[in-house]
Amino acid sequence: MQLVKDWIQDLPVADLYTDSIRNAIDYVLDGARTGRFDLLSPEVHPGERASVGAKLEYEVLRNFELPKTKPLDTHIVGIPVDIKATVGSNWAIPTEAHCQLCLCTQIQLKNNRHRTWLVRAHTSWLYRGKGNKDGKRGLAVDARDNWSIPLYDWTPLPINPLRYLSEEAAARIFAKKPGQTRRLLMMFRELEGHIIPRNAILTVGAGNDDPMRRARQVRALAEKEGLMVLCGDWLDSRDIAATRGINLRAGEWIALKEESEAGAA
CATH class of the missing domain: 3.40.600.10 (DNA mismatch repair MutH/Restriction endonuclease, type II)
Known part of the structure; x- marks a missing residue:
């Protein structure tokens, strides 16, 4: 023993x-x-x-x-x-x-x-x-x-961030419409500041083709709302996250408010 x-x-x-x-x-x-x-x-x-x-x-x-x-x-x-x-x-x-x-x-x-x-x-x-x-x-x-x-x-034990969603938000994010890119944007908006593992994105995109590609497409849409969508697979994202004191690992995502908006708040 x-x-x-x-x-x-x-x-x-x-x-x-x-x-x-x-x-x-x-x-x-x-x-x-x-x-x-x-x-x-x-x-x-x-x-x-x-x-x-x-x-x-x-x-x-x-x-x-x-x-x-x-x-x-x-x-x-x-x-x-x-x-x-x-x-x-x-x-x-x-x-x-x-x-x-x-x-x-x-x-x-x-x-x-x-x-x-x-x-x-x-x-x-x-x-x-x-x-x-x-x-x-x-x-x-x-x-x-x-x-x-x-x-x-x-x-x-790490909590799946999807569990932080309200029932109303979860119903909208897991609805059949709009398309998964828009629903992923809703998810990032609702879970702003939470580290989101790859598995959570696959769950939101359940049954659809290539949810990870859709997640990458969310970046441009999120920018229009003053959100940065970062992914730990990208060096620039890890660097940006590090400036906020966040250790973003490979396969992890996070949505953060742009600095100017965050400062104004």
Whole structure:
């Protein structure tokens, strides 16, 4: 357990998990096809929310550069480790992981945060009984709190900026008309000052051709309204954002008021 802990804690664990969880949620929502952007929306089936954990396993393997191996999910310094996650309050520990090391992540969607423990899933620490039909059993809360190793404290989970839209604004932005260029302009106008990831643009343009090209076309329209639409893929945009104290990364967009207008305000 100490060897695995030492290996993990040499890495930016919280950041890697944050990225992994965000990617897993985006994958489940599939916004580019469905137009969905909120995992707690009634449009999302509870089974889909639960599947975030299954997808997260592969995102963690990718971000931590770990192999997919048997008998559990991976090996860390030659030691078998299972990767578990829940959007609820407990995990379903499979029989093959009983008494084995597990990375257990809890995602609180309502509070937009997450945390992860390294746990030895002793059978004496699992809830009594046969468990579910697959023999999976939950981990006792006192075992989690007293005999596991927290890898990082509660860490914020980035909020999809589309969730900041009012119901009225969202209805206009996701309507079939006007065309997606105009609707993307509405989005930038409503979310002025918010960093907008590429996935949010694909979600607004769900079902349409080349939303990213339409986003680039928004720049000229936005300028007429005194808005600068910046993209982290462009060096000049990154430089402009930096002058405002904003670190705009590749794939990220932001709409900012022109300096003169901002100063007048």
